[in-house]
Amino acid sequence: MDLQACYVIIGGGIAGVSCAETLTTLTNESILLISGSDVVKVTRNVNQLTEALTQFDVEDQSASEFESTFPGLAVSTGVTVVTLNPELRELKLSDGRVARYEKGVCLCVGASPKTLDGAESAENLVFTLRDMESVASLIEKLKDARKVAVVGNGGIATELVYTLKGVQDMVWVVRDKHISAAFVDPGAAQFFINSGGLTEAGQKKGATVIKRLTYQSQNGTKKECQGAALGPDWHTKFKVEGPNGDKMPNIHIEYETEVKRIIKRGETGFPAELNNWPVVLELTNKSLIGCDLVVNAIGVLPNCKMFDGVLDMASPEQGSGIKVDKAMRTSADGVFAAGDVIFANWMKEKHWFQMRLWTQARQMGCQAARAMAVPSSVSMFDFSFEMFAHVTKFFGFKVVLLGLYNGQKMNPGDWEALLRVTPGKEFIKLVIANGKVQGAVLIGETELEETCENLILNQLDVSALGDDLLNPDIDIEDYFD
């Protein structure tokens, strides 16, 4: 039977769910959410830390439970979109059915992990970490692992390295000069390392209650698509452990190198001396690393192939993705998109840039809902895209990133960093250009989020204060009150 609703949303990740939830508060018309998996991502405990900065928990909920929370919302699972026809306002689904939307459709189909060369033939030994299901599989595999290689330098790789226990050895392969490059600078990275983030002692500080996640799959259909991206604090919901129980692995980091290819034991070119390992990584720096398991966390590509020719897309050099404007509108009338699948194609405000994070996915989902249901209101809410803001946790520390926190969009000579560091407690870096604060990295409980946000948004000239802006003996929050 074909499906029909006033508003249709494709995707049960954070963008799709935020869009659906917001829509339910804005309209009484029918809403249909189509999700490839049985499990959707819901946000809880939304905490508006400052204007731009929202902290929230992400939970997995069965699609049926989610559906029952909102009258007027129908959820259909186990199918994906094959084609889109904006003129007819129709989508063809993977099970042959058609879904029709009256007023609008929002594509929140997310992005898929990039693959490593040679990964396919070594399938059981290479894990691409992307969603809850792949984590569950990873946990299974880890039971017997002696040595694990983690490839990638983003948020997920960073969190995994911090969480992985019970494996004797770990190799972390990063493309950049320092770890967690997407988020922090070399100084902050060193701060984490000094604080024992990668050691036993450091671990004890960040202990959280870890529970095993269980969920019931509703209809047991085989999944043809992956689940939604992991969301914040995913690692606290799993015990990601190897045979050595609780112990932290010995971690070795390979900097400024990438994986050239993956070689499975028995394949030509497999180095004989590493025969006690089932898989070997050949790195671009010529190193050969043998291990039991490779975890791929190198990044994602938007899932927009099926819309080729129908919607305007960004080029691969730009990073791919469906082009949208500030109101999340695509090039086709009535078609919106939000989350990891999009490419932000508007004149960006100075202090904002796109990054495939759950905070942005949520904002975009909400914005798309407003644009679909109450188009006239949308310009009042686009403040979400005024300043980059993200809060996360690395190595047990709260990490707040505001504005141009790494000097993005600026030339190196044009800005300087004002620092205050207390080893093991806090790391504060303000990015200052033209006497004004342009970005901030706040690690630890600094209580400076709102102050920094105001300084960046106000663009107040603080040059007269000089270094005193971060004088450790003064509580600066008050000064700008």
Next chain:
Amino acid sequence: MVVREYSEELQYLERLTPHSWRIKKGFQPNMNVECKFYVNQHLEELMFEELKNSCRPGTIGGFLPGMKQIANVAALPGIVGNSIGLPDVHSGYGFAIGNMAAFDISNPDSIVSPGGVGFDINCGVRLLRTNLMEKDVQQVKESLAQSLFDHIPVGVGSKGIIPMNAKDLEEALEMGVDWSLREGYVWAEDKEHCEEYGRMLNADPSKVSLRAKKRGLPQLGTLGAGNHYAEIQIVDEIFDKYAATKMGIDCIGQVCVMIHSGSRGFGHQVATDALVEMEKAMARDKIETNDRQLACARINSVEGQNYLNAMAAAANFAWVNRSSMTFLTRQAFAKQFNSSPDDLDMHVIYDVSHNIAKIEEHIVDGKLKTLLVHRKGSTRAFPPYHPLIPVDYQLTGQPVLIGGTMGTCSYVLTGTHKGMQETFGSTCHGAGRALSRAKSRRNIGYQDVLDKLQQSGIAIRVASPKLVMEEAPESYKDVTEVVDTCHAAGISKKAIKLRPIAVIKG
């Protein structure tokens, strides 16, 4: 800034009473009037130490000591009376926080300065009473705090309980508490017990930038971070039985709720917009100040009037905010105790503002004048019989709510005639952060962190303390000291002391 020797600076300072000092003209250039600041012995030491430290050779940039800031304000055109420093005075942008300055409106040179109001326009405090006693609340403290936390919305866009859209915002900015009243969120009596009756009539939303509105909309009805909080408090001590009774406080152990909040991002944007506009106009109007942060405009200029009207809109925003939270607090309590806010006698005792500029009539040199009074980190404290205070407080004087820092005790004071004369009816606002209490921040042992950063080609500056601070737990201007000083100086009178038992932070 003129950097003199400390001993030379002292020549401009003269003790008036055990609780007050006078700053003579010449301490800073171009002073039009003298200054006065209120202290007790300990606070006096802090003030002078701050001054001494700034006189050391090699001190460049950074914060001006409170005394200097107060004196720079005295150099602004049109100022009358004294530039006043309250006991909790400490460094701020432009004006110090805890500085009151009034300007004669009839003088065409008089100015208005956003720095004299603060960025968080109408940051203020509201106190609700209940007829509950501590024992009623102690057992359910946790769930009550949780209930309050759950009820106070986290903003538009997520499921806020008080819905708000752009049109609502415009109306709220114009109408202040009258909007809340129309929407059914407050009781009519609440208006009576609020400065300006919760609405500044000269508010003009059209003078507020779109950016300010965009910043404000998601925050309306929210508590905010930083030093904004809601506290469940217990009456700990009653100093003035008569005044307390008039406020509905009958005995020790009575439960109250204090809400401390302002206009946040909205206020910040209004202030920032005005500072930018005014800086441009200063050359045109030939205004000079001792400090760039004291950007200002003639009261009657376009920039001055625009700011005052936008400031009023921001003030209304903050009152709507506190009203929304009042509504939700009443709901949370009613639910918890299975009663009604009415039966719980949850009236607003009063609502005060401590970051605002007001037009008021005062006696200056024996003559009645209309003044623009800037109170930044300072609270209005009108005496008995003043026409602008509610009928039920005519005999006691206006209640003044002093929130300490979150987690410390709070006070209710009343205004006095002496205060009316000496400080144009102004008193302190809370505690003063002279120096940080976080002594654990020290900058040693992270050279490798710096090295790594430098290697990546970034220019770095490191913020280090200017002085070596030994244990300095007393460097903090504690609220009790501050309130006692105002009492001793006679500019306000202690009525009630409250202690917190639960805190809700946004």
